[in-house]
Amino acid sequence: MKAAWIGFPREGDDYWSSIEAYAKLGYRGFEGEGQLSNGSFEENLARVKSLGLEILTVSTSVDDAAKDPHAIIERAKRVGAKRASIWWARAMSGHAETMADLEAEVSAMEKAAAEIAKEGIKLCFHNHHTEFMPQYGIPNTMDYMMENSRHLCLELDVAWANYGGVNPVDVLRQYQSRIAAVHMKDYLCPNTPEGKQDKPDFPIFTALGTGTMDLIAVLKYLHEINYDWVVYEQDTMRNLSAHESVTLSYLYMKETGLVE
Numbered sequence: 050m051k052a053a054w055i056g057f058p059r060e061g062d063d064y065w066s067s068i069e070a071y072a073k074l075g076y077r078g079f080e081g082e083g084q085l086s087n088g089s090f091e092e093n094l095a096r097v098k099s100l101g102l103e104i105l106t107v108s109t110s111v112d113d114a115a116k117d118p119h120a121i122i123e124r125a126k127r128v129g130a131k132r133a134s135i136w137w138a139r140a141m142s143g144h145a146e147t148m149a150d151l152e153a154e155v156s157a158m159e160k161a162a163a164e165i166a167k168e169g170i171k172l173c174f175h176n177h178h179t180e181f182m183p184q185y186g187i188p189n190t191m192d193y194m195m196e197n198s199r200h201l202c203l204e205l206d207v208a209w210a211n212y213g214g215v216n217p218v219d220v221l222r223q224y225q226s227r228i229a230a231v232h233m234k235d236y237l238c239p240n241t242p243e244g245k246q247d248k249p250d251f252p253i254f255t256a257l258g259t260g261t262m263d264l265i266a267v268l269k270y271l272h273e274i275n276y277d278w279v280v281y282e283q284d285t286m287r288n289l290s291a292h293e294s295v296t297l298s299y300l301y302m303k304e305t306g307l308v309e
Contacts, residue, residue, distance in 0.1 A: 050271060050308050052299055053078035053105055053280045055232070059291040067292065069100060074299055075309065078103035080230075080280055082128060094128060105278065106132040106173070106204075106230065111139070111154060114161035114172060121161075122168045132229055133165060134173045134204050141180050141190045148185040155194050155201075162200035173204040173229045181213030189213075195224055202227050206282070207267050208234035208260075212252055218270050225274060232282045233267070233302065235260030255287045256294040258301035268307040279308060 058067035064084045085093045107124045121133045140154040162172035180191040207217035236252035237260050281298045302308035
């Protein structure tokens, strides 16, 4: 499997020297369009490709995907991406009022996904933890989305899924044919004072291999099914700098022998 990243470099880091270092380390791609629009888009894109890096996905929202799926197709084709990713959805995350809101949201995403799929591009939904928890009187919104769509794919964030109470390997098995991307992420969940909830509102994210996630099980399963990419993500930094975390996380994956 090849490794990619998302969410780096961090603010304050020099963009080009950072991604050059990531490429030299062994990463082969990233998600999002980065800073391609800062200056000449075509020159920047050529510079990215000269580093041996691929752009795996472009970002979008439910509203934008529903309003103009062809604009997403054009953006994806411009950078050579095969995916477009919705990073958050109001009803899916439990922030809507009724089940009807969820039904409408899933329907809108599926309609856009069907249109975008005509051009060989997958529209994906990126999960957090609440999609795996009870909402609107149903067990979870993730199963509802997958059962009520056909073209819409899942970009599985393994740490958020785990934080939501599920085993990410089970999710991979259940929806294997519709998993378009996998975000590798690790976290710590410290004890909280007695009488409080047993988990903080927000996990303490950390470099791969330094948290509580069984990431080896995830990588082994992906290797078994001949999966092609894994994407390192870390929502917030812990003790290491961004560059240190990017380095450690890549080397952790490479040391397993399952990632190039």
